[in-house]
Amino acid sequence: MATEVTAAAGAAAHGGGVPLLSVVVLLAAAVLAVPLFRRLGLGSVLGYLAAGLAIGPFGLGFFHDPQAIIHVAELGVVLFLFVIGLEMQPSRLWAMRGEIFVLGLAQVLLAIAALTCVGLALGFPVAASFVSGTGFVLTSTAIVMQMLAERGEMALPKGRRIIAILLFEDLAIVPLLALVAFLAPGGEEVTLPARLIGIAVGLGCIAALVAAGRYLLNPMFGLLARFGGREVMAAAALLVVLGAALLMQWGGLSMAMGAFLAGVLLSESSFRHQLEADVEPFRGLLLGLFFLGVGMALDLRIIAANWALIAICVPAYMLLKMLVIYTVGRVLRASRAEALERAVLMAQGGEFAFVLYSSAMQFGIISGQDNAVLTAIVIVSMVLTPLMIILHDRLAPKPAPSLDGVEAAEGLEARVLMIGFGRMGQIVSQPLIARGHSISIIESDPQTIRDADEFGFKVWYGDGARLDILHAAGAGNASLIVAVPGDRQAVTRIVALAKHEFPLVPVIARAFDREHARELVEAGADYQLRETLESAFAMGREALLQLGDDPDAVEAVMAEIRGRDMERFQMECVGGIFAGRDLLLGNRRD
Structure with missing residues (x-):
């Protein structure tokens, strides 16, 4: 979308208008594809991906730089993590510390070891194999969170365990990027003091965010609630989210992690529900835009030129990652059904892989062609995930209820x-x-x-x-x-x-x-x-009484409404087999 953005800037500079065609195309693609795919039982994520592929460079060609869209739409992931943080009080997060650091660490380390073997088996150097496998270990937060939300599992214990793993992966991106720099040719020249300074900066940014959340955010929102309008509160909510994300990015950490911490710090605020309502529309639009961008970025030319390698790597990475996730889940006492569902949900690579691969390319560990192929592998895995979820839901044996x-x-x-x-x-x-x-x-x-x-x-x-x-x-x-x-x-x-x-x-x-x-x-x-008839009648009767209507008039109107309802029901039923008195008593059949 860089061409369109540049054109927009030029048009604005000369008094022209915004390129509304691009906006209309994006909205139309989402409006047409998502309801259709949901109606077919394929889910909204796959609808967005298909729509992006249709309007992208290898479809109708409305857009030529999908990476520009992905970079903007990553804010949808950031806002998503902020909303999740609002639901995670510090006490709940502290209670999840074992799942975050034990479950998350075990899964990430074992998956890195297993997926590195894929590159080694194909004859690639150790450093390139490590980077390739490690990037695929980092799961797509956007896809998994959207799937959990659509399945209504976000608040369930199994959903919270998946969120804990995703949080650990967000934390892991920092040392992994440092490790990429270390593995680069000449990477050993990175000194220990430089690493310590980087760690100190990251910890300082976290401390600054915690201090701001503890002492500044509540007074600020209280002041805005008194003297600002609704639109100012919405702007303040976006300012907090994006400011926290920017602060974490300056510290070398994940933007999503910054937004999550901001949400956690505001989770016990009296403004929590207002903030969630203000952010929700932006989150949904940007997250949909992110999936559209991923669909556009599916480079069919690279897939065609490297189809054999991609055909080997995609199933190899996904199956090995699923095996590791399932094994770790079972070892840590998850049920078979939960471990399998977690493995299917988290089988894909994620958006952080793009960051890791780009960094590895800049340091000379992988070439530009390797980066393009690895990016295509990750995107293909993202596209396959909704289909795998559908197959899982249809084919996986339903757990038999315990009759103990x-x-x-x-x-x-x-x-x-x-x-x-x-x-x-x-x-x-x-x-x-x-x-x-x-x-x-x-x-x-x-x-x-x-x-x-x-x-x-x-x-x-x-x-x-x-x-x-x-x-x-x-x-x-x-x-x-x-x-x-x-x-x-x-x-x-x-x-x-x-x-x-x-x-x-x-x-x-x-x-x-x-x-x-x-x-x-x-x-x-x-x-x-x-089941709701009598309770609704009682509620309507009480509403009239609360409004001060005469009790006798209330009883008369309720009897009239009840009678009309029963008469209509009698006419709707085949044969008209009810007597009026019995209808008023609740549809008795003689």
Whole structure:
């Protein structure tokens, strides 16, 4: 994009306009590709990469310098790490110190050793092999964080462990860059005092950032909240993020690490949520721009000229890295499923590899051609990662739930059979128990059964959507079946099975929405109720009372609204099989 940027500067200098075509093309590519790829189940990252390839130098040719876009869009990664830092209070970060330095160190060192062997096996010098493998060890923070966010795993323990490893890799870039300088021809001339000065500068920048975060940031935001506008608060948030990133860059550290530390320092501030809201739009746009830039940078000419080497190195690097990650995870007591998922998520090279390879080229360890090939290898691995995640999710065996301390439903005899003991089943069971009715409860989630046992509830294990389980649970001898599991399809199947096999036993069921309620009516439910219907009516009634409306008028309008809703529901159901009085009582079927 350097040509476009230069043209823009020239146009601005002569009173011309901004090259809106470039902006429109970038936005259009993202708007068209990302929803399409998400609709196909391929994820937004792959959509951005494909869009970048389409509009880049080897596609439609709208852009000719993707590296310029990547350098600007790296701010998206910086802002992403700032948002993550806002969620990491210092106490939580301190609690993760073992995962950061034990798990992260073990994975990085073993992966470097394994991946260096790839270059050696192909006949490259030791220094070049080391740099090539080490660059691939540094995982893509942008891709992994985006994947964790889309999968909703960022706050889970396994997600936090991945974040800990990424943080260690961010820290590792500093000594690795120093090591590249040492390995360079003549690198031994770098003196010990020079190294110590570099370390001292880095530590000084960290100390300055910590001091500023502790004593300056909160008073500054408090002052701006009193006398500044919303736009000034947003500008201040960006100033803090970019200032911290610049300070760390001056100290020879990672910009992303600086932004993360700034976020951690503000994580206990009363302005945390406001800062997150201000930064979020910029983070999303710049991160998408980063993926677009990576897609543009996929040099098809280099891949075509070196296809054999790339075809060997990409799977070799990715498989060896996955093997190391999986082994380290298992040794440090991660489950097989977690270790495998971590290995697939972190199998690619990352954006820091570009920095390491460029530095190695400047020091003469690798040539310009080697740098281009290695960059292509990393980008190909980035492109393959979303596809590998899709394959993992579809092919990996689902972990079987542990049935320790759980008893199967068999030979049960009770007046009421309740299927499902989640948030709705627990409430429905209370009046039944209070009136002394015998009740058998079956549930398909072992952890829910164990949790219920701690509170004195005896719940049996069984899938109520299976006919054999219904027979074993005593459905044929029950006076009532209550179907309230947390799965919509399961509720419908339970109702249909129960009414077909035990037509004389009344079945009442939980409906998830209006359409589901009609499905349950057609399946034969004697009574169904949308799970949010009565709570919404109660909330609307209370809203009117809080506004000071006359209580009698409130009751009248609520009765009218309830009646209209039930009449509409009656007309929607096939055959109009409801009586008005019964409709007002909650959709009872006669």
